[in-house]
């Protein structure tokens with residue numbers, strides 16, 4: 001597969017270019033809005049062609065695009081790529097509104113191209129092991145989930161994320177979408193109602209840098225989440241509590257295949273056991289799944305619909321936080337589509 005990169009971004013440089021190549025793909029071209037930056041990026045990453053516009057990039061000999069520009073640009077770029085018949089792997093959040101995200105996914109469906117969301121956490125060995133434990137009934141009936149995803153935003157990411165609402169900055173669009181996708185992945189249901197409170201602390205300038213929220217699932221399961229850019233020592237993790245046991249996972253809400261997962265079971269033989277999991281690269285698995293989907297073998301790890309739904313949860317969290325009221329998650333007509 002020949003890839004065109006829309007966006008000379010950090011995530012492309014640090015994770016995705018390596019993943020495309022490791023999965024057997026070729027990175028044929030990169031597009032930057034700044035021609036000199038694009039040329040420098042292409043040279044630094046051994047990419048043959050630097051394109052100065054989306055149209056220029058789409059005119060190159062490529063099969064798929066990876067969109068990792070700032071969030072307000074995803075919509076127009078994805079629509080252009082779909083119109084040109086390219087498969088699309090798009091960064092999260094897919095867009096700034098659920099309606100825009102839905103339009104992108106619908107356009108891809110109409111054009112018959114594969115559209116996926118780069119929610120990497122579903123691809124982690126840790127999360128695949130946790131999901132297996134839940135599906136195997138090892139903790140009985142699930143009662144609740146807690147996700148803690150409060151980090152200290154590294155210096156190299158402290159640009160638009162902390163001061164630019166029109167580019168989709170703020171911790172809700174940045175991290176809540178990942179946690180929403182992770183909860184949906186593990187529980188196989190979509191949050192229906194949320195309550196939330198956010199704050200603009202040490203880093204945010206015009207956008208929130210911390211948020212806590214509670215989500216109700218259709219089954220009655222409750223999910224509690226905490227996302228932040230300002231916590232140096234909190235670590236990340238996830239807990240799932242059930243009628244027959246609990247899963248506790250530390251340092252698993254991350255880009256790397258690290259962390260610890262433990263299973264505590266109930267009953268006379270109550271015990272806590274460490275759970276082994278695969279240490280494969282999250283992004284390579286995502287790209288491999290995407291590439292297989294383009295030849296009719298299965299679906300991407302996280303589909304376009306998954307990206308629409310994770311954004312709908314984040315939008316509800318923001319609305320609940322601003323209004324102080326509980327908010328029903330509005331999936332639009334995506335609600336009718338099975339996961």
Ligand code: NDP
Nearest residue numbers: 007008009010011032033034068069070071091092093118
């Ligand atoms: P960056 O800030 O690195 O890049 C975004 C845009 O900013 C680029 O497209 C580029 O514009 C411009 N830019 C980047 N570096 C510079 C620079 N040094 N000087 C001037 N302009 C610059 O964004 P991220 O990589 O952090 O995020 C990009 C997207 O990926 C977002 O949608 C984000 O939410 C998502 N993301 C997803 C992750 C995941 O694990 N799934 C992890 C991190 C981010 P141009 O292309 O025009 O040169």
